[in-house]
Amino acid sequence: MLGYRHAFHAGNHADVLKHVVLLQLVDYLAAKDKPFWYIDTHAGAGRYTLTQGYAAEQREYVGGVEKLWNAGVLPEALARYVELVRTLNPHHRLKYYPGSPWIARARMRPQDRLWLHELHPADYALLEQEFASGPVPARVCGEDGYAGLKALLPPEPRRALVLIDPSYEVREDYVRLIDALKQALRRFATGVYMVWYPMIPRRESRELPARLATLAPERWLRAELVVRAADAAHGLYGSGVFVVNPPFTLRSALAESLPRLTMLLGLDRHATFTLEGSAD
Numbered sequence: 001m002l003g004y005r006h007a008f009h010a011g012n013h014a015d016v017l018k019h020v021v022l023l024q025l026v027d028y029l030a031a032k033d034k035p036f037w038y039i040d041t042h043a044g045a046g047r048y049t050l051t052q053g054y055a056a057e058q059r060e061y062v063g064g065v066e067k068l069w070n071a072g073v074l075p076e077a078l079a080r081y082v083e084l085v086r087t088l089n090p091h092h093r094l095k096y097y098p099g100s101p102w103i104a105r106a107r108m109r110p111q112d113r114l115w116l117h118e119l120h121p122a123d124y125a126l127l128e129q130e131f132a133s134g135p136v137p138a139r140v141c142g143e144d145g146y147a148g149l150k151a152l153l154p155p156e157p158r159r160a161l162v163l164i165d166p167s168y169e170v171r172e173d174y175v176r177l178i179d180a181l182k183q184a185l186r187r188f189a190t191g192v193y194m195v196w197y198p199m200i201p202r203r204e205s206r207e208l209p210a211r212l213a214t215l216a217p218e219r220w221l222r223a224e225l226v227v228r229a230a231d232a233a234h235g236l237y238g239s240g241v242f243v244v245n246p247p248f249t250l251r252s253a254l255a256e257s258l259p260r261l262t263m264l265l266g267l268d269r270h271a272t273f274t275l276e277g278s279a280d
């Protein structure tokens, strides 16, 4: 399990979908003065260098963030995301990519708080270095994110955004995340929860969205982006994001963005998207 390093995949099509949605959610929570917590159960390194090291090996970002970076006028949610990536790359060259904690912190205020969990010692060290100081209080924890989430709920300010973004290297993740979300909803039913999942030719992956929907049957929204035909040789052919208690603004933002994302990131005629929710 600890072989996984997110840097290999930083900025790929799956990161783009995940981070566009994440930014919408953080912006929604930060629109009110009231404080909120951001809890990341699988935080990664926080920030990635694209031009050297792991990310430069497969250059997955070329099929992801770079396509948006070079695009012209974009729908608002996508434009906002690119603008944020640009703040990390002020010299007009795409060199760094923000991870989920970096994206969340960019919109958070001193009254808010980040809780970041990362099990890999090397990524934990990078995360700690990045978040040790700064205007938003942050606690970086090198322990299991599922257990960490349980211990933090319900959150003191009664407003929170939780990102559950496992690497799915082990089948156990499909089970543990369902358990973690079930317990979390019991402790804190009104939180905003976001789960990222891979679309790969594996039964657990295909069944996950339906299983997630049973946890909060009346208040979920799901967005999926398929970039290529599903075949065993290529593994990840798309990804999805499942949100419990989505803000009312999310659906229209995604309805506007997903067709463009599909055009920009699609690799063959099988490229497509899904946007569906409990209200359908």
Ligand SMILES: C[S@@+](CC[C@H](N)C(=O)[O-])C[C@H]1O[C@@H](n2cnc3c(N)ncnc32)[C@H](O)[C@@H]1O
Residues within 6 Å of the ligand: 002, 004, 005, 006, 018, 040, 041, 042, 043, 044, 045, 046, 098, 099, 100, 101, 117, 118, 119, 120, 123, 143, 144, 145, 146, 165, 166, 167
């Ligand atoms: C998909 S990556 C996270 C990417 C990050 N959320 C982002 O969007 O920038 C998953 C991370 O979870 C870490 N991890 C795996 N199992 C974990 C666990 N049980 N608790 C905390 N972190 C874990 C891995 O080391 C990896 O860095």
